[in-house]
Structures are given as C-alpha cells and as structure tokens.
Amino acid sequence: MRTLALPEEILLTIEKPARYIGGEVNSVMKDRSKIDLRFCMCFPDVYEIGMSHLGIQILYDMFNRWEDVWCERVYSPWIDADQVLREKKIPLFALESQDPIRDFDFLGITLQYEMCYTNVLQILDLSRIPFFSTERTWEHPIVIGGGPCVYNPEPIAPFFDLFYIGEGETMYRRLLDLYKEMRRMGADRTSFLREAGKLPGIYAPQFYTPHYHEDGTLSGFTAEDDSMPLTIRKELVTDVSSTYYPQKPVVPFIKCTQDRVVLEIQRGCIRGCRFCQAGQLYRPVRERSLSMLKEQAIQMIDSTGHEEISLSSLSSSDYSKLPELLQYLIEECAERKVNISLPSLRIDAFSLDVMSKIQDIKKSSLTFAPEAGTQRLRNVINKGLTKEVILNGAIEAFKGGWTRVKLYFMLGLPTETEADIRGIAELANEIAAAFFETVPKQQRREKIQIVVSTSFFIPKPFTPFQWAPMYPKETYIEKAYATRKAISEQLNQRSIKYNWHEADVSLIEGVLARGDRRVAGVLLNAYRRGCFFDAWSEYYHHEEWLAAFEECGLSIDFYTMRERKLDELFPWDFIDCGVTKQFLKQEWERAMAEEITPNCKQKCNACGAARYGCGICMEPKGGA
Amino acid sequence: MKLRVKFSKNGCMKFIGHLDVMRYFQKAMRRAHVDIAYSTGFSPHQIMSFASPLSIGLTSDGEYFDMEVNAAESAEELKTRLNAVMAEGIVVTDIRRLPEGAKNAMASVAAAGYIVRVREGFEQGVPFAEAVERFQKEAHAYYVKQTKKGETTLDLKEGVHTLSFDQNAVTMMIDTGSSRNIKPEMVMECLYSYYGKQRGDFDFVIHRTETYGRADNGAFVPLSEAGEVF
Structure with missing residues (x-):
C-alpha cells in the first residue's frame, strides 16, 4: 500500500480527502529506480476542476508512455488543506507517489485562465520552490508553463524557468532529452535553461529584457545575447490523427466538473470571431480522422467505465464528418448505455434531430451564443449568427418540444451603444414571442424559460481586439443595469431571466491578459496579501488587488482603459502564434468598418497560419 | 438473475x-x-x-x-x-x-462486526479488559443519542451482541440497519465513561469485519449466506 503524505487525522477533517490521495483508476505508478526523470503536471485550481482538463490527460498519457519518464499530477490544495499544509509544515506532494514536488525534475503548470496566476504562487510556495526563476538551483524542479495564457507570458515570466508555447505533443521529448544529457554532463542550471530556450517553441524568460518608453509602453524587448531567438514560434501538431491520445484517462473517485469521456474531434476554429483568442491561437483547423475517433471513443469508454461521452472542439458543427461520427456513437453508446453530450453545436434541423435522439428534451435546453444584441455589433465581432438563424432554430426546437433557451452575450464590446444593449432584450423577447406563436396554448406543457447571461468582454492578446480599450467599472455596472431594465420593458419579460458576471474581477483579468512583466510584482504582492483562488468569487478580494497595484505603483487603467496605438509594441509580440499582426490589424480595421470576414472554409484570408502547411489551409475553399 | x-x-x-x-x-x-x-x-x-x-x-x-x-x-x-x-x-x-x-x-442488514483499535498516540489508558467485563455485568448501558429532534436514549445492552477484548483490540457485533443502528464509537464511548474519560473524534481505527442478516432461526449469518454458490 502507498504511504500517504497527509496523516489520517488530517485527511478525515478536510473536505473531500479524495482530492489528495491519488490511486485513481488508470493513474500510473512506476518504479522510481527504473526511471530517469520525474515530471509533475499541475493544474493550478482545485482537483475537480483540474481533473476535468483534457490537455493534462493527453500529456500525462504521453509522458508515461515513455519508459524513462514518470509523470504525476498535482492540483491546488483547497483552502482547508492549504491551511493545514502551512500549519503542519508539510511540503506539497504529487498524487501518485505522494513525494514532495520539490524533488521532481520538472513541474509543468498549465495556465488556462489568468485568474489562476496567484494559485501558481501558492503551488510554488507550498512546494518550497523559490518564486523567482533566478533564485532556483538544481535543488528545485524546472518550472515550465504551458496552455493558452502563455501566449502572453510576461506578467508571470519571472516565476517560470521556461514556457512551452503551443501544443505539448511535439517538443517535450527533445526538451527532456536535452535535460538528461546536460544533467549527465554536469551542466549548470542556467546553461540548461539557455539551451532549452533555443529549442523551437520554448521561451526562457530570464534571458530577455523588456524596455519601456516614458509613457509606460514597451520600447523594446532584447535578448541577453545573439544566440537566443528573438521570435518564439508556437509549436503545433500537423497531423492530429496520428499522434498521442490517452487510451486510459484517469478516472476520479469523486464527482468532477467533467465526469465523462472527452473526445477531441478537431483543433482550431474556422469562424474567426474577433473577440475569441482560441479561434486565433489554434489555427489552422485540423480535424481528426473518423477512424481514429471511432477507435478512441470505444477505447476510452471501455477503459474508464464513464457513463457519458462528450465531443470537444470550439465548434463541433464545423467538423466535416459529424453526421457519420454521431451515427456511430449513437449506435455504440445505446448498446453500452452511455450518454452523449454535445456542447458547442449550432442549433439547426440536423442538431435538433440528433439531440432528440440522445437527450431528454424536457430536461435539456437550447444554447445560443449571439454574443451581441444587434446585427451591426455581430458584424463588428464577426459572429456569423443572424437573428433569422436564431429564430428559425428556436422555432424548430419549440416544435420539437424544447422550452428552455439559454442566450449568451457580452457587454462592453468595442463600438457598443445603447441600441446594442436594447437589442439583447429585444432578441430574447422575440424568441419568447416565437414560442407563443409556434406552440398553440393547449400544447404548451411547460412555460417557456429564457435565460440571458452576459459577461464583460475582456480584450485578449492575439485577437483583432487586442487594441481595444476596456471601460471603467461603473460603466460595466451601468451596462448590466441597462440590460436588466431593457429586459424588464419587454412584453414577454416574465419569461426572461437575466444573469450577469461581476465587474471587479473582469478589470483585473484585463490587466493580467495584456499586462507586461512589471505586473508580476503586483501578482506577488496580491498573493502575499492572501489572494488566491481568485477565480472563485467567494475568495476574490478586490480591495487587496487594488492595494497591490497601489503599492507597486502600477495603474490598472494604464493596462485596461488605454486605446492602444496601431504601431504599439506589445509585450507578447515576440511570440509568433501563426496569425500575423498585420492580419489582426486588418481585422481590427474591418471590425471598425462593421465588415464581416468569411470563414476559413469559404475563403482564405491569408492570416498567416498556412505557414504550418496543414489542416484547412491545405484544402480547397468555397464551401459553406 | x-x-x-x-x-x-x-x-x-x-x-x-x-x-x-x-x-x-x-x-x-x-x-x-x-x-x-x-x-x-x-x-x-x-x-x-x-x-x-x-x-x-x-x-x-x-x-x-x-x-x-x-x-x-x-x-x-x-x-x-x-x-x-x-x-x-x-x-x-x-x-x-x-x-x-x-x-x-x-x-436484510441486521448487525455488523467491528474491530476497534485505539489510534497510536491517542491512548487514554482505559483498561479495556476490565471495561468489557463491566459492560457484560451491567444490566443496562444507556446511551444518549443526539438527533435532529432532540435527544433519545437507547440501551446499548439490547443491541450489542458480542463484545470482547483481545490483542489490543475491542471486537464487537452490534445492531446495524434501520431498526436500531449502533455505531462502534457509541460502545467505545460507553467503555470510556466507566473511567470518566471522553473519546475524541480520531481516537479509534475501526474495521468492519462482516455485515450480518438473520437466518430463519434468528441466528446472525453473513449477508452472503442468503445466496448460493454458482
């Protein structure tokens, strides 16, 4: 039996001890004496969130297929366990071996959202790894960051030894081999980091220095010497049908956010919505082959025993072989009594037909994400969804028996006016009216329920809106009130429920998203003031964040309110994500002109991703 | 089947x-x-x-x-x-x-068997052999149970079917299930009370050895006995 790092009397007093014991079905145990390298993969949030993340499952499987590597996992200890670890001076440990993280060769941290940055500091702190890369020795693991947030790594750059920019499947083998070789040769840690920073896709921040103009904007970004690359190009899997994919995902004992088999059908998105970072970062669209997906689906259902399988992609409806895949899954899953869930599906006759086969209509709801209330603003954001499409989809659904509709919008988009906010309410009202027109009174088994949710738009790097300013907190709140008021003035307001997100955290997220290296000081200051689990609203302390900015002499407004000039050098400009700055600029200008841009299936818009020579870029255009 | x-x-x-x-x-x-x-x-x-x-x-x-x-x-x-x-x-x-x-x-559940050990470092010097002997001799062993509605008193003597002490462990077979549910901690608490001691939340390491149902003749038999080998 494995010896646990936490004593029993602690495990029995904290919430959900299963978060800390490992030993889950399909978790990997290896003999310490037969491996060369120990890698700990971290998702800096609570276990139930981290265990739901597909990327870690893919890399965990990949690393553990290599005989010389043992990959383990760690997640942020929840508030109660965090306190115990500090009080009892127990170093943070990995789930599988229960060994201290500090003894590992690598600590890989995936950064999926900016509000987890203080949790990275918690992980380092509890592991007793110095916060700053420059203060670490061979006594400490190499701390490497990955995930979408590392496309602007600067706000967290001092805390990381390396960043892996792009998809993890491609460069880790070379990185680990370099590590093994240099350790064998007795190289010092800094030399290793320098050499690692020359590998494609790997960024070693300590060898670079940002320079600033007097107004605080970036004036330059220089490398320590000529041997370090000045541009880091993202890594990408060109053939997604013959690559790593977990055959045996780890099955948690406790209920997690994503308690199901996740089948990633494609990477990237053809749509090019101008607010969406993922839509730019993961270009070009690459589909997995039908035969690979069929095989993977069955293998994962069999090896996990999950009762549900979910398709994962940014826009499942755009997968070219979706009907064939779904037909296969419906048959196989019916036999195995496994449910199918289909997020990110466009509502049309096809999807409604599929949904009626796999879901209980009474329990499920329709989801539309128009994101903006008027066609004008939808053109600005390049969201190709029209009112007609939404209404027709809803009418078809009402005929089929659905009565619940969820609508997602963003407030604070560039060029937004009062008319756009009113448009949100009017669209919701028209959907309700369509229900009353479509379904005769005697056939209405249930009342129509429309839930409108808004979040505040936050400009992200590598999107056409990276130049856009944000608004003051008061303006966001006014916008939310205006939305609520507009909804209350609608004829069918009783059928419409309205939810909105907090404004405070949006501004901080805005700073972290487009911040520069100086923001790292604020992060450490906020952490020392007790900020972590900032993504959990009940643990978010806005006052402490304000104080941290104040103490570091940095202005939130500088990062959020300023409209960036077209020729401004951005902290993330040294990264080449495939899409060129020229293309993004052109898209920003088209947005201001309210012009839409065709999707990648219709026409190539020369975004730059074709340099990777794969996926949709290599296919003939002119389709739907 | x-x-x-x-x-x-x-x-x-x-x-x-x-x-x-x-x-x-x-x-x-x-x-x-x-x-x-x-x-x-x-x-x-x-x-x-x-x-x-x-x-x-x-x-x-x-x-x-x-x-x-x-x-x-x-x-x-x-x-x-x-x-x-x-x-x-x-x-x-x-x-x-x-x-x-x-x-x-x-x-079918009527009773369950337990082995209870005092967790290392949580010993309070209760002489268990003697305590068990006293429990056997007493006519009643009242236990006040806190419930949502207030307090109820039950007599542990009616629901404790075997109780012994051997090799540093208290072994017991006690009523389990919906009609009368006794927890091993309740019995231990009773033994502690003879010496004016109070048990803490982590004092014991408890192992369930078997779950019993009742045979037609009223005897306690492991739940598996109700089924046949195939």
Missing part, C-alpha cells in the same frame, strides 16, 4: 465516501463488461443496491451490494473480471446468486 457481491475496502479507499463507492462500482461494471440490467426510461441506470453505508475513515472486509444481471457465467469468472479493473484497496471477495424473492441487501 440477482447477485449478491461481497467486497473489501481497505487502504486509501477508506477516504472514499459511500456515494463515490457506488459511482465507482457503476463504472467498474462497464470496465469489466458485466451484463448488468438497466432500469427503463430515458436515462437508464444500473440495477444495483448497497447494503449498509460505511462511514468515511473506516475499512471493511464485509461490504455488500446486490445487482441484477441479464447473464453471468460462474461466480469465479465474474469475480476475476471485476478484480481485474479494481482500484488498489477494493477487492471483490465473493459473489452469490440470490433465490427468487430474497430480501434485498439493505433490508
């Missing part, structure tokens, strides 16, 4: 709660390709019912659930298949076929 499955839950699995163990077995049935029966309706679920929930922190060699299967080869074959997909700490130890009309596992 209705089967009764006996399993043990040891090691780290003691930290997995009852509901999660149920979910765990549902997934295990799929991994092992057991031809389990499903309820009808839009979201069918496996027909499976557990005997007596085990509190978090306890280990056990006598856990049970019943399940309905469409077909099964031999008990041995099924056991091997299930054990091939178990997590460390859970072992399926016995599978029996239940006769038509047998009471389900939960309704």
Whole structure:
C-alpha cells in the first residue's frame, strides 16, 4: 500500500480527502529506480476542476508512455488543506507517489485562465520552490508553463524557468532529452535553461529584457545575447490523427466538473470571431480522422467505465464528418448505455434531430451564443449568427418540444451603444414571442424559460481586439443595469431571466491578459496579501488587488482603459502564434468598418497560419 | 438473475465516501463488461443496491451490494473480471446468486462486526479488559443519542451482541440497519465513561469485519449466506 503524505487525522477533517490521495483508476505508478526523470503536471485550481482538463490527460498519457519518464499530477490544495499544509509544515506532494514536488525534475503548470496566476504562487510556495526563476538551483524542479495564457507570458515570466508555447505533443521529448544529457554532463542550471530556450517553441524568460518608453509602453524587448531567438514560434501538431491520445484517462473517485469521456474531434476554429483568442491561437483547423475517433471513443469508454461521452472542439458543427461520427456513437453508446453530450453545436434541423435522439428534451435546453444584441455589433465581432438563424432554430426546437433557451452575450464590446444593449432584450423577447406563436396554448406543457447571461468582454492578446480599450467599472455596472431594465420593458419579460458576471474581477483579468512583466510584482504582492483562488468569487478580494497595484505603483487603467496605438509594441509580440499582426490589424480595421470576414472554409484570408502547411489551409475553399 | 457481491475496502479507499463507492462500482461494471440490467426510461441506470453505508475513515472486509444481471457465467469468472479493473484497496471477495424473492441487501442488514483499535498516540489508558467485563455485568448501558429532534436514549445492552477484548483490540457485533443502528464509537464511548474519560473524534481505527442478516432461526449469518454458490 502507498504511504500517504497527509496523516489520517488530517485527511478525515478536510473536505473531500479524495482530492489528495491519488490511486485513481488508470493513474500510473512506476518504479522510481527504473526511471530517469520525474515530471509533475499541475493544474493550478482545485482537483475537480483540474481533473476535468483534457490537455493534462493527453500529456500525462504521453509522458508515461515513455519508459524513462514518470509523470504525476498535482492540483491546488483547497483552502482547508492549504491551511493545514502551512500549519503542519508539510511540503506539497504529487498524487501518485505522494513525494514532495520539490524533488521532481520538472513541474509543468498549465495556465488556462489568468485568474489562476496567484494559485501558481501558492503551488510554488507550498512546494518550497523559490518564486523567482533566478533564485532556483538544481535543488528545485524546472518550472515550465504551458496552455493558452502563455501566449502572453510576461506578467508571470519571472516565476517560470521556461514556457512551452503551443501544443505539448511535439517538443517535450527533445526538451527532456536535452535535460538528461546536460544533467549527465554536469551542466549548470542556467546553461540548461539557455539551451532549452533555443529549442523551437520554448521561451526562457530570464534571458530577455523588456524596455519601456516614458509613457509606460514597451520600447523594446532584447535578448541577453545573439544566440537566443528573438521570435518564439508556437509549436503545433500537423497531423492530429496520428499522434498521442490517452487510451486510459484517469478516472476520479469523486464527482468532477467533467465526469465523462472527452473526445477531441478537431483543433482550431474556422469562424474567426474577433473577440475569441482560441479561434486565433489554434489555427489552422485540423480535424481528426473518423477512424481514429471511432477507435478512441470505444477505447476510452471501455477503459474508464464513464457513463457519458462528450465531443470537444470550439465548434463541433464545423467538423466535416459529424453526421457519420454521431451515427456511430449513437449506435455504440445505446448498446453500452452511455450518454452523449454535445456542447458547442449550432442549433439547426440536423442538431435538433440528433439531440432528440440522445437527450431528454424536457430536461435539456437550447444554447445560443449571439454574443451581441444587434446585427451591426455581430458584424463588428464577426459572429456569423443572424437573428433569422436564431429564430428559425428556436422555432424548430419549440416544435420539437424544447422550452428552455439559454442566450449568451457580452457587454462592453468595442463600438457598443445603447441600441446594442436594447437589442439583447429585444432578441430574447422575440424568441419568447416565437414560442407563443409556434406552440398553440393547449400544447404548451411547460412555460417557456429564457435565460440571458452576459459577461464583460475582456480584450485578449492575439485577437483583432487586442487594441481595444476596456471601460471603467461603473460603466460595466451601468451596462448590466441597462440590460436588466431593457429586459424588464419587454412584453414577454416574465419569461426572461437575466444573469450577469461581476465587474471587479473582469478589470483585473484585463490587466493580467495584456499586462507586461512589471505586473508580476503586483501578482506577488496580491498573493502575499492572501489572494488566491481568485477565480472563485467567494475568495476574490478586490480591495487587496487594488492595494497591490497601489503599492507597486502600477495603474490598472494604464493596462485596461488605454486605446492602444496601431504601431504599439506589445509585450507578447515576440511570440509568433501563426496569425500575423498585420492580419489582426486588418481585422481590427474591418471590425471598425462593421465588415464581416468569411470563414476559413469559404475563403482564405491569408492570416498567416498556412505557414504550418496543414489542416484547412491545405484544402480547397468555397464551401459553406 | 440477482447477485449478491461481497467486497473489501481497505487502504486509501477508506477516504472514499459511500456515494463515490457506488459511482465507482457503476463504472467498474462497464470496465469489466458485466451484463448488468438497466432500469427503463430515458436515462437508464444500473440495477444495483448497497447494503449498509460505511462511514468515511473506516475499512471493511464485509461490504455488500446486490445487482441484477441479464447473464453471468460462474461466480469465479465474474469475480476475476471485476478484480481485474479494481482500484488498489477494493477487492471483490465473493459473489452469490440470490433465490427468487430474497430480501434485498439493505433490508436484510441486521448487525455488523467491528474491530476497534485505539489510534497510536491517542491512548487514554482505559483498561479495556476490565471495561468489557463491566459492560457484560451491567444490566443496562444507556446511551444518549443526539438527533435532529432532540435527544433519545437507547440501551446499548439490547443491541450489542458480542463484545470482547483481545490483542489490543475491542471486537464487537452490534445492531446495524434501520431498526436500531449502533455505531462502534457509541460502545467505545460507553467503555470510556466507566473511567470518566471522553473519546475524541480520531481516537479509534475501526474495521468492519462482516455485515450480518438473520437466518430463519434468528441466528446472525453473513449477508452472503442468503445466496448460493454458482
């Protein structure tokens, strides 16, 4: 039996001890004496969130297929366990071996959202790894960051030894081999980091220095010497049908956010919505082959025993072989009594037909994400969804028996006016009216329920809106009130429920998203003031964040309110994500002109991703 | 065909709660390709019912659930298949076929056996041999139980069927189930009270040895006895 790092009397007093014991079905145990390298993969949030993340499952499987590597996992200890670890001076440990993280060769941290940055500091702190890369020795693991947030790594750059920019499947083998070789040769840690920073896709921040103009904007970004690359190009899997994919995902004992088999059908998105970072970062669209997906689906259902399988992609409806895949899954899953869930599906006759086969209509709801209330603003954001499409989809659904509709919008988009906010309410009202027109009174088994949710738009790097300013907190709140008021003035307001997100955290997220290296000081200051689990609203302390900015002499407004000039050098400009700055600029200008841009299936818009020579870029255009 | 499955839950699995163990077995049935029966309706679920929930922190060699299967080869074959997909700490130890009309596992539970040890570092010097002897001699052993509605008093003497002390462990067989549910901590608390001592929340390491039902003659028999070997 494995010896646990936490004593029993602690495990029995904290919430959900299963978060800390490992030993889950399909978790990997290896003999310490037969491996060369120990890698700990971290998702800096609570276990139930981290265990739901597909990327870690893919890399965990990949690393553990290599005989010389043992990959383990760690997640942020929840508030109660965090306190115990500090009080009892127990170093943070990995789930599988229960060994201290500090003894590992690598600590890989995936950064999926900016509000987890203080949790990275918690992980380092509890592991007793110095916060700053420059203060670490061979006594400490190499701390490497990955995930979408590392496309602007600067706000967290001092805390990381390396960043892996792009998809993890491609460069880790070379990185680990370099590590093994240099350790064998007795190289010092800094030399290793320098050499690692020359590998494609790997960024070693300590060898670079940002320079600033007097107004605080970036004036330059220089490398320590000529041997370090000045541009880091993202890594990408060109053939997604013959690559790593977990055959045996780890099955948690406790209920997690994503308690199901996740089948990633494609990477990237053809749509090019101008607010969406993922839509730019993961270009070009690459589909997995039908035969690979069929095989993977069955293998994962069999090896996990999950009762549900979910398709994962940014826009499942755009997968070219979706009907064939779904037909296969419906048959196989019916036999195995496994449910199918289909997020990110466009509502049309096809999807409604599929949904009626796999879901209980009474329990499920329709989801539309128009994101903006008027066609004008939808053109600005390049969201190709029209009112007609939404209404027709809803009418078809009402005929089929659905009565619940969820609508997602963003407030604070560039060029937004009062008319756009009113448009949100009017669209919701028209959907309700369509229900009353479509379904005769005697056939209405249930009342129509429309839930409108808004979040505040936050400009992200590598999107056409990276130049856009944000608004003051008061303006966001006014916008939310205006939305609520507009909804209350609608004829069918009783059928419409309205939810909105907090404004405070949006501004901080805005700073972290487009911040520069100086923001790292604020992060450490906020952490020392007790900020972590900032993504959990009940643990978010806005006052402490304000104080941290104040103490570091940095202005939130500088990062959020300023409209960036077209020729401004951005902290993330040294990264080449495939899409060129020229293309993004052109898209920003088209947005201001309210012009839409065709999707990648219709026409190539020369975004730059074709340099990777794969996926949709290599296919003939002119389709739907 | 209705089967009764006996399993043990040891090691780290003691930290997995009852509901999660149920979910765990549902997934295990799929991994092992057991031809389990499903309820009808839009979201069918496996027909499976557990005997007596085990509190978090306890280990056990006598856990049970019943399940309905469409077909099964031999008990041995099924056991091997299930054990091939178990997590460390859970072992399926016995599978029996239940006769038509047998009471389900939960309704059959009458008592459970426990071995209780004092956790290292939590000793309070209670002379257990003597305490057990006194418990046997006393006519009553009243225990005041806090419930949602207030306090109820029950006489432990009526629900403690065996109690002994040997090799640093208190062994007992006590009433379990819906009619009278006694927890091993209650008995220990009674033994402590003879010496004016109070038990703490983590004083004991408790292991359930078996879950019992009643035979036709009233005798306590392991739940598996209700089924036959196949």
